[in-house]
Amino acid sequence: MADFNLIKSLKRDQGGKIVxxxxxxxxxxxxxxxxxxxxEAAATPTLDRxxxxxxxxxxxxxxxxxxxxxxxxxxxxxxxxxLTYLVGRGVxxxxxxxxxxxxxxxxxxxxxxSVDNAGRITDRRAGRIPTDQAAPLTERLATLExxxxxxxxxxxxxxxxxxxxxxxxxxGDIDDTDPQQTGVPPLPAQPRxxxxxxxxxxxxxWIAKANANLxxxxxxxxxxxRGFASDPALPAFPEIYxxxxxxxxxxxxxxxxxxxxxxxxxxFAGESPEEEFAAVARYWNDYDFFFVHLKKPDSxxxxxxxxGKASAVAAVDAALPRLLELKPDVVAVTGDHSTPALLKTxxxxxVPLLLWAPATVRADRxxxxxxxxxxxxxxxxxxxTDLLPLLMAHALRLEKFGA
Amino acid sequence: MADFNLIKSLKRDQGGKIVxxxxxxxxxxxxxxxxxxxxEAAATPTLDRxxxxxxxxxxxxxxxxxxxxxxxxxxxxxxxxxLTYLVGRGVxxxxxxxxxxxxxxxxxxxxxxSVDNAGRITDRRAGRIPTDQAAPLTERLATLExxxxxxxxxxxxxxxxxxxxxxxxxxGDIDDTDPQQTGVPPLPAQPRxxxxxxxxxxxxxWIAKANANLxxxxxxxxxxxRGFASDPALPAFPEIYxxxxxxxxxxxxxxxxxxxxxxxxxxFAGESPEEEFAAVARYWNDYDFFFVHLKKPDSxxxxxxxxGKASAVAAVDAALPRLLELKPDVVAVTGDHSTPALLKTxxxxxVPLLLWAPATVRADRxxxxxxxxxxxxxxxxxxxTDLLPLLMAHALRLEKFGA
Numbered sequence: 001m002a003d004f005n006l007i008k009s010l011k012r013d014q015g016g017k018i019v020x021x022x023x024x025x026x027x028x029x030x031x032x033x034x035x036x037x038x039x040e041a042a043a044t045p046t047l048d049r050x051x052x053x054x055x056x057x058x059x060x061x062x063x064x065x066x067x068x069x070x071x072x073x074x075x076x077x078x079x080x081x082x083l084t085y086l087v088g089r090g091v092x093x094x095x096x097x098x099x100x101x102x103x104x105x106x107x108x109x110x111x112x113x114s115v116d117n118a119g120r121i122t123d124r125r126a127g128r129i130p131t132d133q134a135a136p137l138t139e140r141l142a143t144l145e146x147x148x149x150x151x152x153x154x155x156x157x158x159x160x161x162x163x164x165x166x167x168x169x170x171x172g173d174i175d176d177t178d179p180q181q182t183g184v185p186p187l188p189a190q191p192r193x194x195x196x197x198x199x200x201x202x203x204x205x206w207i208a209k210a211n212a213n214l215x216x217x218x219x220x221x222x223x224x225x226r227g228f229a230s231d232p233a234l235p236a237f238p239e240i241y242x243x244x245x246x247x248x249x250x251x252x253x254x255x256x257x258x259x260x261x262x263x264x265x266x267x268f269a270g271e272s273p274e275e276e277f278a279a280v281a282r283y284w285n286d287y288d289f290f291f292v293h294l295k296k297p298d299s300x301x302x303x304x305x306x307x308g309k310a311s312a313v314a315a316v317d318a319a320l321p322r323l324l325e326l327k328p329d330v331v332a333v334t335g336d337h338s339t340p341a342l343l344k345t346x347x348x349x350x351v352p353l354l355l356w357a358p359a360t361v362r363a364d365r366x367x368x369x370x371x372x373x374x375x376x377x378x379x380x381x382x383x384x385t386d387l388l389p390l391l392m393a394h395a396l397r398l399e400k401f402g403a
Numbered sequence: 404m405a406d407f408n409l410i411k412s413l414k415r416d417q418g419g420k421i422v423x424x425x426x427x428x429x430x431x432x433x434x435x436x437x438x439x440x441x442x443e444a445a446a447t448p449t450l451d452r453x454x455x456x457x458x459x460x461x462x463x464x465x466x467x468x469x470x471x472x473x474x475x476x477x478x479x480x481x482x483x484x485x486l487t488y489l490v491g492r493g494v495x496x497x498x499x500x501x502x503x504x505x506x507x508x509x510x511x512x513x514x515x516x517s518v519d520n521a522g523r524i525t526d527r528r529a530g531r532i533p534t535d536q537a538a539p540l541t542e543r544l545a546t547l548e549x550x551x552x553x554x555x556x557x558x559x560x561x562x563x564x565x566x567x568x569x570x571x572x573x574x575g576d577i578d579d580t581d582p583q584q585t586g587v588p589p590l591p592a593q594p595r596x597x598x599x600x601x602x603x604x605x606x607x608x609w610i611a612k613a614n615a616n617l618x619x620x621x622x623x624x625x626x627x628x629r630g631f632a633s634d635p636a637l638p639a640f641p642e643i644y645x646x647x648x649x650x651x652x653x654x655x656x657x658x659x660x661x662x663x664x665x666x667x668x669x670x671f672a673g674e675s676p677e678e679e680f681a682a683v684a685r686y687w688n689d690y691d692f693f694f695v696h697l698k699k700p701d702s703x704x705x706x707x708x709x710x711g712k713a714s715a716v717a718a719v720d721a722a723l724p725r726l727l728e729l730k731p732d733v734v735a736v737t738g739d740h741s742t743p744a745l746l747k748t749x750x751x752x753x754v755p756l757l758l759w760a761p762a763t764v765r766a767d768r769x770x771x772x773x774x775x776x777x778x779x780x781x782x783x784x785x786x787x788t789d790l791l792p793l794l795m796a797h798a799l800r801l802e803k804f805g806a
Contacts, residue, residue, distance in 0.1 A: 003466060006486065010469070053436060362432040362440070362743070362752045365775055378775055380753075380784035382467060389468030393751040400749055401465050402472035402485065403495050 002079035002385050004240045006401070007392070011242035015397030016329025016359075018243070019280070019290045020387075022077065023316055024070070024254075025298025027338025027351040028371060031306045038301070038341060039352055040370035042310040044317040046324070047333060047369040050356040055364040057379025058350035058371075059387060061337050067348045073336035074257045076384035078237055078291075087260065088172060088229020094162040095256020097154045101164060101231050106172040106199055109227045110153075110161040112137065112220035119185040119222070124178065125159045126220040134159060137220055144209045146202055159220065165203070171196035172230035174203065179224075186224045203228075236262035241392060244286065248279045249293030258291055273319035284326050292323075301339030309341050330357040330394045332387065333369070350374075350381050357394035405482035405788050407643045409804070410795070414645035418800030419732025419762070421646070422683070422693045423790075425480065426719060427473070427657075428701025430741025430754040431774060434709045441704070441744060442755055443773035445713040447720040449727070450736060450772040453759040458767040460782025461753035461774075462790060464740050470751045476739035477660045479787035481640055481694075490663065491575060491632020497565040498659020500557045504567060504634050509575040509602055512630045513556075513564040515540065515623035522588040522625070527581065528562045529623040537562060540623055547612045549605055562623065568606065574599035575633035577606065582627075589627045606631075639665035644795060647689065651682045652696030661694055676722035687729050695726075704742030712744050733760040733797045735790065736772070753777075753784050760797035 028038035035041075061068040061076045062083070071092045072082030090107035101107050112126035112134060126134075138155035141163075145151070149167030156162055173192040179185075189207065191200040203225060214221050238245045239262070247258030250271040259265050264287070268279035273294060280290050296312035323331070333356070338349040352374040355361060364378025375381060379390075392398050431441035438444075464471040464479045465486070474495045475485030493510035504510050515529040515537060529537075541558035544566075548554070552570030559565055576595040582588075592610065594603040606628065617624050641648045642665070650661030653674040662668050667690070671682035676697060683693050697719055703711035726734070736759070741752040755777035758764060767781025778784060782793075795801045 003486070006466065006469070358436075360432075360746065360750075362774060362778075363436070364778060376779055378778040380461075380778065382784075386467040389466065390751075391468075393468035393470065398468060398470060398751070400470045400472050402475035402490075403492060403499075 002389050004079070004235055007240055007389060007398070010399045010401060011392065012397045012399060013242060015288070016395035017288055018330045018391050018395050019292060019323065019328045019332070020077065020391065021292045021294070021331060021333045023294045023297045023313060023333070023335050025301045025337060025339025025346065026313070026335025027340070027347070027349050028301065028309065029340035029342045029349060031342050037371040038297070038306055038309040039313055040372070042313040042317065044314060044369055046317050046320040047354060048367065050331070050333070051354055051366045051369040051373070053358060053363060054354055054356035054361050055379050056366045056369065056374045056377025057353040057355065058374045058377070058381045059334060059353050059384040060350050060381060061384045065348050067346050068337045069346070070253060070336060071257060073384070074254065077334070077336055077387060078261055079240070079385050079388040080234060080261070081385050085232060085234055087232045089227030090162070090172070090229040091232060091260070093156060093227065094164050095260060096253035097156050097162055098252035098256065099152050099154050099162055099164050100259060101256070102166065103231050103233065104168065104170055105164050105166045105231045106170045107162060107164045107229055108203070108225040110163050111178065111224050111226070112159040113186070113222050113224055114219050115185065115222040121179065121182045121184060121186065123219070124182060124224070129159050129219050131155070131158055134161070134220060137214065137217065140213055141210050144206060144213065146206055149202055151206060163225065165199065170199045170230070172199070172228045174200045174228040176226040177207065177224045178226050186222060189225065189228070232260065234261050238262050241289070241388060242397065243289035245289040245291065246283050246287040247291045247293070248276050249291070250276070251293065251295050254293040263291060273316045274322060277319055277322040280323060281326055297335070298339045301341050302344055304341050304344040306341035329359065330391050332391055334387070351384070353379065353387070355379060355390070355394065360394045360396065405792055407482070407638055410643055410792055410801070413802045413804060414795065415800045415802060416645060418691070419798035420691055421733040421794050421798050422695060422726065422731045422735070423480065423794065424695045424734060424736045425697065426700045426716060426736070426738050427696065427698045428704045428740060428742025428749065429716070429738025430743070430750070430752050431704065431712065432743035432745045432752060434745050440774040441700070441709055441712040442716055443775070444709070445716040445720070447717060447772055449720050449723040450757060451770070453734070453736070454757055454769045454772040454776070456761060456766060457757055457759035457764050458782050459769040459772065459777045459780025460756040460758065461777045461780070461784045462737060462756050462787040463753050463784060464787045468751050470749050471740045472749070473656060473739060474660060476787070477657065480737070480739060480790060481664055482643070482788050482791040483637060483664070484788055488635060488637055490635045492630030493565070493575070493632040494635060494663070496559060496630065497567050498663060499656040500559050500565055501655035501659065502555050502557050502565055502567050503662060504659070505569065506634050506636065507571065507573055508567050508569045508634045509573045510565060510567045510632055511606070511628040513566050514581065514627045514629070515562040516589070516625050516627055517622050518588065518625040524582065524585045524587060524589060524625070526622070527585060527627070532562050532622050534558070534561055537564070537623060540617065540620065543616055544613050547609060547616065549609055552605055554609060566628065568602065573602045573633070575602070575631045577603045577631040579629040579631070580610065580627045581629050589625060592628065592631070635663065637664050641665055644692070644791060645800070646692035648692040648694065649686050649690040650694045650696070651679050652694070653679070654696065654698050657696040666694060676719045677725060680722055680725040683726060684729055700738070701742045704744050705747060707744050707747040709744035732762065733794050735794055737790070754787070756782065756790070758782060758793070758797065763797045763799065
């Protein structure tokens with residue numbers, strides 16, 4: 001992983017502007033033997049030119065063979081070893097729906113469930129109650145109040161929601177209330193240490209109020225909470241790297257992760273690649289580093305839609321000239337992980353990386369951006385956590401180590 | 404980094420002779436888009452033949468993206484992780500001008516400065532007094548004597564010099580005497596622990612004598628000391644690897660580093676590649692391992708002289724047959740770091756490596772020695788600290804691990 005103390009001791013205040021362009025799930029695989037991958041099949045004239053001018057490599061997000069979730073995969077791209085910097089499930093769920101999780105907050109994942117008259121669970125997922133029925137219930141829960149703390153509640157999908165407690169002296173080491181079986185009542189929130197006793201009490205008060213509020217609902221007449229977790233207190237990205245850092249992205253999860261590491265998360269209109277790059281242009285003078293997140297390639301990969309994923313990549317390529325007009329000094333185009341349409345899910349395959357830095361790169365012999373060209377590119381195959389120092393170097397933002 | 408305990412437990416007393424040929428700053432970059440690097444542009448028929456017979460790779464001196472100074476870059480080539488084995492600035496300055504820094508010695512960097520009648524600094528660099536004026540002053544300081552210890556003083560450049568104290572019970576944890584501002588007197592040497600109190604006292608005695616000696620000088624009438632550091636007590640290279648080890652090099656810094664790790668530093672006439680290889684020949688029967696250092700490629704790179712750097716590499720190539728006549732078993736040709744003429748300074752780009760070992764190498768498909776061929780060579784991209792075990796293996800100097 002990036003050695004944060006080393007980077008902090010070498011970082012310069014001055015240097016080039018860096019764009020980290022993440023096409024979610026970019027890495028792919030041939031859908032039929034001997035064929036191209038999604039990226040290789042996509043029409044990408046601008047990316048191919050950038051590959052010819054720059055250098056290619058491939059990133060290993062976690063460890064060889066390990067398929068990452070989106071949270072750890074992004075943390076790795078930002079330089080945080082995901083095996084060291086653990087973000088609790090409650091926090092990931094909360095930031096995933098756009099809740100802020102700040103220093104000292106405690107978040108949890110919530111499930112609506114069904115209970116009988118004796119309070120025993122009859123369905124742990126409230127019959128997978130559809131979103132249009134569950135969202136209004138979540139809005140009711142969002143109105144509940146607790147003494148001395150604030151609560152935020154947001155619906156996720158179907159029977160799932162997220163809740164965040166905010167106040168002084170909170171701690172997240174609390175056991176799940178989901179008993180993982182039916183026929184018994186939900187468990188109380190149990191503190192795992194003296195330090196989380198008050199937090200557990202507050203959650204139990206909130207659960208009691210929520211149960212009173214939900215009483216009489218046909219399906220979702222109770223709830224369980226899981227994955228209690230404190231703000232992970234990640235070292236601040238802008239301080240580690242000395243970069244004024246902005247996130248341009250549409251999906252709450254990625255905006256939330258950027259927020260957790262201390263980037264400024266920008267609001268803008270639209271969600272197309274053109275609109276995202278226009279947002280970069282709008283904030284260009286205010287930042288040294290832009291994390292730009294594009295979700296579509298992953299979604300099409302998860303659908304098993306090979307051509308759709310290739311088209312999503314081509315759409316990013318078509319919009320790229322807008323970004324290059326800004327004359328960035330360093331552009332890295334990569335993914336957080338691979339999502340081959342072949343597998344319809346995230347995978348462990350190394351992720352293509354294109355490094356474009358006209359003033360400082362040692363161009364390799366690549367002539368087009370593709371998965372296989374990346375695997376044998378001049379940058380080699382290396383951990384995602386080493387990417388940021390490399391981008392810093394190419395932006396001439398690191399002093400020499402030693403004399 | 405190389406696992407010294409593992410290597411020590413597996414090393415054989417017998418085996419082939421190894422030459423580590425370091426062309427300082429060898430790694431480069433195209434100076435114009437689409438063009439060759441310095442190494443690729445150089446006429447290197449012998450190196451190209453060795454590449455065809457051997458295998459190529461690329462070395463990362465410190466960590467990805469980190470630009471190394473010469474000291475840490477060489478330590479890494481010798482197998483010492485430069486983030487673990489720190490050599491103090493005073494020691495580097497001293498060995499850089501050819502002073503020996505032995506076990507128990509304490510070294511410091513010195514600056515001549517100007518002080519007013521009240522002893523307050525008016526110029527921290529004595530008006531950057533030129534070398535021809537400062538060198539005679541340093542010679543005067545070299546005559547000063549202290550009770551119970553010996554001192555060595557040598558001029559570096561302009562207002563800079565190095566000083567080494569040698570004796571029993573010395574320690575280098577002492578604060579700088581440079582107050583980093585004018586209008587105040589130099590600080591006394593302050594010990595940071597009880598163990599360095601006597602050493603600080605000795606330095607203060609030496610400073611008092613030096614001030615008396617310099618009194619009346621128009622510019623350099625006082626001095627400050629910085630970067631106090633003890634001999635770093637590096638594990639001995641010849642013991643780790645079981646290699647009788649010689650350094651053939653011209654520049655004091657590299658000779659000093661070789662001395663710090665316990666190699667025998669040989670004297671010889673001349674400084675051309677031919678003369679350095681002739682020195683290798685002269686000592687051939689006495690050693691198992693030769694570290695041969697060639698400075699010119701780095702100097703031309705720092706000048707931004709692309710053609711000059713290519714010529715310097717070609718000159719080494721032209722002399723190589725003299726070395727190969729000795730029938731070495733293993734020859735590694737590499738650099739300590741990259742110094743692209745494009746950047747006119749050290750850089751982070753991985754360093755080309757050619758491994759030639761006719762009896763044991765698995766030749767890759769390379770046909771010529773060049774930066775890009777190395778990045779995609781059969782040895783891969785790996786840390787410099789892993790090089791020595793690889794050379795040991797190719798010299799059949801390591802036993803099997805386990806049964």
